[in-house]
Amino acid sequence: MGYTHDMALPRFSKLSADRRHRVIAAAAAEFAARGFKGAVLSTIADKSGMGKTSFYYYFADKADLCETVLDEAWRRLSASARVELEKLTAETFWPTFEKVARENLEMCSREPWLLAASKLLNRASPQQSDDTVLDAYQEKRRAWEAAYISRGQELGAIRDDVPTDLLVTISLSARQASNLWMLDRIEGLGSEGSSHLALHVFEIYRSLLSPPAAGIDPHDADGAAPGAEPPPRRHAPGA
Amino acid sequence: MGYTHDMALPRFSKLSADRRHRVIAAAAAEFAARGFKGAVLSTIADKSGMGKTSFYYYFADKADLCETVLDEAWRRLSASARVELEKLTAETFWPTFEKVARENLEMCSREPWLLAASKLLNRASPQQSDDTVLDAYQEKRRAWEAAYISRGQELGAIRDDVPTDLLVTISLSARQASNLWMLDRIEGLGSEGSSHLALHVFEIYRSLLSPPAAGIDPHDADGAAPGAEPPPRRHAPGA
Amino acid sequence: MGYTHDMALPRFSKLSADRRHRVIAAAAAEFAARGFKGAVLSTIADKSGMGKTSFYYYFADKADLCETVLDEAWRRLSASARVELEKLTAETFWPTFEKVARENLEMCSREPWLLAASKLLNRASPQQSDDTVLDAYQEKRRAWEAAYISRGQELGAIRDDVPTDLLVTISLSARQASNLWMLDRIEGLGSEGSSHLALHVFEIYRSLLSPPAAGIDPHDADGAAPGAEPPPRRHAPGA
Amino acid sequence: MGYTHDMALPRFSKLSADRRHRVIAAAAAEFAARGFKGAVLSTIADKSGMGKTSFYYYFADKADLCETVLDEAWRRLSASARVELEKLTAETFWPTFEKVARENLEMCSREPWLLAASKLLNRASPQQSDDTVLDAYQEKRRAWEAAYISRGQELGAIRDDVPTDLLVTISLSARQASNLWMLDRIEGLGSEGSSHLALHVFEIYRSLLSPPAAGIDPHDADGAAPGAEPPPRRHAPGA
DNA sequence: GATGAATGAGCGTTCATTCAT
DNA sequence: AATGAATGAACGCTCATTCAT
Numbered sequence: 001m002g003y004t005h006d007m008a009l010p011r012f013s014k015l016s017a018d019r020r021h022r023v024i025a026a027a028a029a030e031f032a033a034r035g036f037k038g039a040v041l042s043t044i045a046d047k048s049g050m051g052k053t054s055f056y057y058y059f060a061d062k063a064d065l066c067e068t069v070l071d072e073a074w075r076r077l078s079a080s081a082r083v084e085l086e087k088l089t090a091e092t093f094w095p096t097f098e099k100v101a102r103e104n105l106e107m108c109s110r111e112p113w114l115l116a117a118s119k120l121l122n123r124a125s126p127q128q129s130d131d132t133v134l135d136a137y138q139e140k141r142r143a144w145e146a147a148y149i150s151r152g153q154e155l156g157a158i159r160d161d162v163p164t165d166l167l168v169t170i171s172l173s174a175r176q177a178s179n180l181w182m183l184d185r186i187e188g189l190g191s192e193g194s195s196h197l198a199l200h201v202f203e204i205y206r207s208l209l210s211p212p213a214a215g216i217d218p219h220d221a222d223g224a225a226p227g228a229e230p231p232p233r234r235h236a237p238g239a
Numbered sequence: 240m241g242y243t244h245d246m247a248l249p250r251f252s253k254l255s256a257d258r259r260h261r262v263i264a265a266a267a268a269e270f271a272a273r274g275f276k277g278a279v280l281s282t283i284a285d286k287s288g289m290g291k292t293s294f295y296y297y298f299a300d301k302a303d304l305c306e307t308v309l310d311e312a313w314r315r316l317s318a319s320a321r322v323e324l325e326k327l328t329a330e331t332f333w334p335t336f337e338k339v340a341r342e343n344l345e346m347c348s349r350e351p352w353l354l355a356a357s358k359l360l361n362r363a364s365p366q367q368s369d370d371t372v373l374d375a376y377q378e379k380r381r382a383w384e385a386a387y388i389s390r391g392q393e394l395g396a397i398r399d400d401v402p403t404d405l406l407v408t409i410s411l412s413a414r415q416a417s418n419l420w421m422l423d424r425i426e427g428l429g430s431e432g433s434s435h436l437a438l439h440v441f442e443i444y445r446s447l448l449s450p451p452a453a454g455i456d457p458h459d460a461d462g463a464a465p466g467a468e469p470p471p472r473r474h475a476p477g478a
Numbered sequence: 479m480g481y482t483h484d485m486a487l488p489r490f491s492k493l494s495a496d497r498r499h500r501v502i503a504a505a506a507a508e509f510a511a512r513g514f515k516g517a518v519l520s521t522i523a524d525k526s527g528m529g530k531t532s533f534y535y536y537f538a539d540k541a542d543l544c545e546t547v548l549d550e551a552w553r554r555l556s557a558s559a560r561v562e563l564e565k566l567t568a569e570t571f572w573p574t575f576e577k578v579a580r581e582n583l584e585m586c587s588r589e590p591w592l593l594a595a596s597k598l599l600n601r602a603s604p605q606q607s608d609d610t611v612l613d614a615y616q617e618k619r620r621a622w623e624a625a626y627i628s629r630g631q632e633l634g635a636i637r638d639d640v641p642t643d644l645l646v647t648i649s650l651s652a653r654q655a656s657n658l659w660m661l662d663r664i665e666g667l668g669s670e671g672s673s674h675l676a677l678h679v680f681e682i683y684r685s686l687l688s689p690p691a692a693g694i695d696p697h698d699a700d701g702a703a704p705g706a707e708p709p710p711r712r713h714a715p716g717a
Numbered sequence: 718m719g720y721t722h723d724m725a726l727p728r729f730s731k732l733s734a735d736r737r738h739r740v741i742a743a744a745a746a747e748f749a750a751r752g753f754k755g756a757v758l759s760t761i762a763d764k765s766g767m768g769k770t771s772f773y774y775y776f777a778d779k780a781d782l783c784e785t786v787l788d789e790a791w792r793r794l795s796a797s798a799r800v801e802l803e804k805l806t807a808e809t810f811w812p813t814f815e816k817v818a819r820e821n822l823e824m825c826s827r828e829p830w831l832l833a834a835s836k837l838l839n840r841a842s843p844q845q846s847d848d849t850v851l852d853a854y855q856e857k858r859r860a861w862e863a864a865y866i867s868r869g870q871e872l873g874a875i876r877d878d879v880p881t882d883l884l885v886t887i888s889l890s891a892r893q894a895s896n897l898w899m900l901d902r903i904e905g906l907g908s909e910g911s912s913h914l915a916l917h918v919f920e921i922y923r924s925l926l927s928p929p930a931a932g933i934d935p936h937d938a939d940g941a942a943p944g945a946e947p948p949p950r951r952h953a954p955g956a
Numbered sequence: 957g958a959t960g961a962a963t964g965a966g967c968g969t970t971c972a973t974t975c976a977t
Numbered sequence: 978a979a980t981g982a983a984t985g986a987a988c989g990c991t992c993a994t995t996c997a998t
Contacts, residue, residue: 011960011961014960015961035276037274037276040987041988041989041990042987042989050962051962051964052963052989053964053992054962054963055990056991056992062989162439162442162443163439166417166420166440170413170416170417170444172416173412173415173416174409174412174413174416174447176412177408177409177411177412177413178408181404181405181409200401200402201405201409203401204406204409205409207398207446207451208413212446279970279971280973289979289980290979290980290981291981292973292980292982293978295974296979301973513752513754515754516754519994520993528958528959529959529960530993531960531961531995532958534994539993540992540994637921640917640920640921644895644917644918644921647894647895647898648891648894648898648921648922651894652887652890652894655886655891659883659887678879678880678883679883681879682884682887682925683887685924686891686921686925728981728982758967758969768985769968769969769984770969770970771982771984772969774981774983774984778968778969779967779968779969
C-alpha cells in the first residue's frame with residue numbers, strides 16, 4: 001500500500017506499485033529469514049521476478065535494499081500510530097499503546113509483506129547484528145522506546161525504580177520477542193484472533209513496565225508454607 | 240577449567256586442558272562477536288594458535304565447533320546451578336533463582352571465555368538465527384525455561400493467566416536481553432558490583448513473571464481526568 | 479566546431495552542433511582520464527546530458543564512440559596542418575613542423591574538448607593498449623610519422639643512420655610524451671605561454687631526429703682519465 | 718632465478734622456485750598484455766596451473782600480485798646494474814649505461830618471464846595508468862631517471878638547456894618506447910643480436926640527451942633555397 | 957528521436973572444507 | 978598429531994548492451 005521513498009535510488013518510487021510491492025515483499029522475507037549477511041540477492045531477485053542486476057538499478061547496494069524495506073515497514077507501522085507523547089495522560093497512556101499494538105498486529109495479519117518486514121524489524125538483537133544497517137535501526141527504535149518510556153515515567157505509568165537504560169533494553173527485547181511470537185502465529189488467525197492475541201501479550205508486557213504494586217517488597221519472597229518436592233532432574237543455567 | 244565432551248570428535252578431549260581452553264575461548268569470542276555465519280574460521284584459528292585445518296581434526300565442521308562452545312558454556316553455567324525443580328517451594332523458588340543468576344554472572348565476570356560464550360548463548364533470537372546450530376540451542380534453553388516456569392506456576396510463584404507458551408517466550412527473551420545487557424557492563428565491575436547488578440535486573444525480571452497483584456484490573460484504565468497536552472511530535476510503531 | 483563524420487552512425491551528424499559537441503567533449507574527457515576500458519559509458523552519458531541508451535542510437539558501440547572522438551580530434555588537428563610533404567625543402571622542413579606544433583598546442587589550449595581528446599590521442603602506448611580501437615589509431619598515426627620521417631630523410635633533415643622503423647617508434651613516443659607533458663601544463667598558460675613551451679619542446683625533439691653532428695663518433699667514449707668517486711648508493715635498471 | 722620478496726604474503730617466498738616462476742611469468746604476461754584492469758585473474762590462474770583462489774593464499778589481492786611481478790622484475794634488472802652514480806665520470810657515464818642497457822636486454826632475451834615483466838614495466842604511460850599500482854612504479858622509475866639525468870648534467874654528459882622536468886619525461890618515455898620496441902623484436906634474435914640492437918637504440922637515445930653540438934643554432938633553419946614540391950597528400954596533426 | 961528499464965556475462969574476492977604429508 | 982597448500986562454490990557488484998515504448 002502506497003510506498004513513498006527517500007531511501008533507495010529515486011527510480012524505485014517510480015516503479016508500479018505492484019512491482020515495488022513484490023520487491024519489498026521478497027526482500028523482507030529473505031532478510032527476515034536469514035539476516036542481512038545471510039540473505040542472498042539472487043534469491044530475492046528470483047522471488048521478486050526481477051533480474052539480479054536490476055537491483056542495482058533501483059538500489060545502491062544490498063544495504064540500501066535492506067534499509068528500504070526497513071523504512072517501508074517502519075513508516076507503515078508508524079502511520080497508524082502517530083502517537084503524540086505530550087498529549088498522553090496517565091489514563092490514556094496504556095490504552096493508547098494497547099490500541100496501537102492491536103492495530104499494528106492486525107495490519108501485519110492483513111498485509112503479508114508487512115508481516116515479513118515486521119519480523120525483520122523485530123529481529124536484530126541489540127548490540128550484535130549482522131551489519132550496520134540493522135544496527136542503525138535498532139538505534140532508531142531504541143530512541144523511540146526511550147522517549148516513550150520516559151514519558152510513561154512522568155505520568156507515573158511506568159516504573160521508576162530501575163535504571164532507565166536497563167528498562168529500555170528489557171522493554172525493547174520483550175516487545176520484540178513477543179511481537180515475533182505473535183507474528184509467527186497470526187498466519188492462521190483472523191483479525192479478531194490477532195486482536196485477542198495482542199491483548200494478552202500487551203497485558204503481560206504492561207505488567208513488566210508498570211510500577212511494582214506498592215507495599216510489596218519483592219525481596220522477601222515471604223509468606224506461605226513450602227512444600228517439599230520430589231527428586232531433582234534438571235539443571236538451570238541462569239546467564 | 241575442566242571440559243568434558245560428548246560433542247566434537249572424541250579427540251578433542253585428549254587435548255591438553257590449556258589448548259582446549261584457548262580454542263574454546265577464541266571460538267566463543269568470535270562467534271559471540273559476529274554470529275555463526277559471520278564468524279570466520281581463520282580468525283579463530285589465529286587467535287587460538289592452532290592451524291586452521293586442525294579444527295577438522297577435532298571437530299566435524301564449523302557447526303560442531305560452535306556447538307561445542309555452546310555446550311561447554313551451558314555445562315559450566317549449569318554446574319553451579321543444578322537446581323532441582325521438584326525440591327523448590329514457594330518460598331525458595333525466587334530466592335533460588337536469584338542466587339543462581341548472581342552466581343552465574345559472577346562466574347562470567349571471572350572467566351573471560353565464559354563471558355564471551357555467555358553472550359553467544361544469549362544472542363540467538365528465537366526462531367530466526369543464523370543457522371541451525373544456534374536454533375538447536377534455543378530449543379534446549381526453551382525446554383528448560385518451560386520446565387522451570389511450569390514448576391513456578393505449580394507453586395504459585397509464576398503467573399498463570401497467560402498462555403504458557405507466550406510466557407516462556409517473553410521470559411526467555413527478557414532474560415537474554417538483560418543478560419546481554421549485564422554482560423556488556425560487568426567488564427569493569429568487581430564481583431560485588433556484578434552481584435548488585437544482578438539483583439536489580441532480577442527484580443524486574445521477576446516482576447514480569449510474578450502473578451499480577453490481586454485486585455488490580457489492568458484493563459480498566461479507569462478514573463481520573465485527562466489533561467490536554469502540548470503539540471505532538473512523535474510517532475510510535477508498535478509491532 | 480563543425481564536425482563532419484564518416485565514423486559513427488550517420489545519424490550523429492544530424493545532431494545539433496551543440497549536442498554533438500557536448501557528447502564529444504564528455505567522451506574525450508572520460509576516455510582520456512581513464513582509458514578505453516576504464517571509461518564508463520554512464521559517466522559520459524551523465525556529463526553529456528544524454529541518456530545512456532542514446533549512444534546506441536548514434537554509435538555502434540563503445541569502440542565506435544571512442545573512435546569518433548579520436549577522428550574528430552585528428553581531423554581538427556590536421557586541419558590547420560595540411561602539410562604537403564612533397565613541397566617541403568630542407569629549409570622549410572623543421573620550421574614547418576615547428577609551426578604546426580605551436581599552432582596545434584594553441585588550439586588545444588583554446589578548445590578544452592580538444593585538449594582532452596589530444597591527451598587521449600597521445601595516450602595509447604604503441605603495441606599495448608586497452609583495446610583495439612586505440613591500437614588502430616596508433617597505426618594511423620604511425621603511418622603518418624613514417625611518411626614524414628621518410629621525407630625528412632630525403633631532405634637530409636632527419637638522421638639516416640638508424641633503422642627507420644626504430645626511429646619512427648622513438649619519435650612517436652617522444653612526441654606523445656612531450657605532448658602529454660605540455661597538455662598537462664597549458665591549462666594556466668595563455669597562448670603565448672603555450673607557444674613558448676612548444677618551442678622548447680620542439681627543439682629537443684628535433685635534436686632527437688636530426689642527423690648526428692658530423693665528426694662526432696658517439697661510440698668512442700674516448701679519452702680522458704676517470705676520476706674515482708665517493709661511495710655508491712643507487713642501482714639502475716636499464717630495460 | 719632466486720626471488721626474494723617483501724611484497725606478497727610471506728608464503729609466496731616458500732613456494733618452489735618453479736611454481737613461483739610460473740606464477741610470476743603468467744602474471745607478467747597477462748598484465749603486460751592487457752594492463753592492470755584488463756588482466757583477468759582466472760587467465761593467470763589457468764596459465765600458471767593454479768586454482769584461481771590460490772592467489773589469495775599467496776597474495777593479498779590483484780594489486781599485490783601485480784606489484785610482486787613489478788618488484789621482481791625491477792629487482793632482477795637492477796641486480797646487474799647497481800650503477801653507482803657518484804663514481805661515474807664524464808668518460809664512463811655513457812659507456813656505463815650502454816653496458817647496462819645491453820646486459821638487461823640480453824637478460825630479457827634469456828629469461829622469458831623477464832621479457833614479459835619488462836614489457837609491463839615499460840608499459841604504463843606516465844600520468845594515466847589503469848590503477849595506482851602501475852602509477853606507483855612510474856613514480857619510482859621517474860625518480861631514478863631524475864637522479865641519473867641530474868648526475869649526467871653535473872658531468873656535462875647530458876644537456877642542460879631544457880627544463881629538467883621535461884627532459885626526464887621525454888627521456889623516460891623514449892626509453893620505454895624503445896625498450897618496448899626491442900622487447901618485441903628480440904624473441905628471435907640471439908644474445909648477440911640483442912646486443913647489437915641495444916647499441917643502435919642506445920645511440921639514438923644518447924643523442925637525445927646529449928648536449929646539443931655547439932655552434933649550431935637550431936632555430937635558423939638557414940641557408941639554401943627551397944624547392945617547391947609536388948602536390949600534397951597528407952595531413953599532419955602535431956599534438 | 958530518445959530513453960527508462962532490464963539483463964547477461966563476467967570479475968574479484970571470501971571462506972569452509974579437503975588433500976597430502 | 979598437525980598443518981601448509983589448494984580449491985569449489987558462491988556472492989556482491991559493474992557495465993556494455995538490448996528491449997520496449
